[in-house]
Amino acid sequence: NAGVTQTPKFQVLKTGQSMTLQCAQDMNHNSMYWYRQDPGMGLRLIYYSASEGTTDKGEVPNGYNVSRLNKREFSLRLESAAPSQTSVYFCASRPPGTVSGNTIYFGEGSWLTVV
């Protein structure tokens, strides 16, 4: 049971380059999320998708775009990478239902360095 799978795990980009972080979950979850983790700041929500075909901005969406390709996949794109986007990125998903107490499951993370 793979759970939430992110690729790539490590990436180094030059300023101005673009790239896409891929995320897929095999748990039939409706909701998916992208967070970034920075030292001393915990995890901050970039974008989320409540269901296939819908996406919404989170706390720190600037410089990012997302695509909910289907129920399984939720990708995060950096169009023009900046050093401030150096971070660890986590994809997550949550089971269906309206109870916010449902557990969110996280991927293993993607370490991105922009030089």
Place this chain on the structure above:
Amino acid sequence: AQSVTQLGSHVSVSEGALVLLRCNYSSSVPPYLFWYVQYPNQGLQLLLKYTSAATLVKGINGFEAEFKKSETSFHLTKPSAHMSDAAEYFCAVSGQNQGGKLIFGQGTELSVKP
């Protein structure tokens, strides 16, 4: 707006000592509260969660947390620390009708001395 504050970015305890990691929250609606653990270079793993049932919540690896509404706190404890408990711990809050979005505290790194 919801927020979470974790008191102490670094906590160090001796092996066998009590672990206490502090978390205070603010929420205008009844919250759901979570503790996650992150081992080096790994993702986040759920330790325990409070979802308006029992106020004392038991989790994995011997951890537990008590929801205290009057103090807006959800502190994480473990009676006896083990070396394998060394990790970063995150407290998070989610409100009803918030789409399951989690608001995280800044994290507390726990070190365990032999």
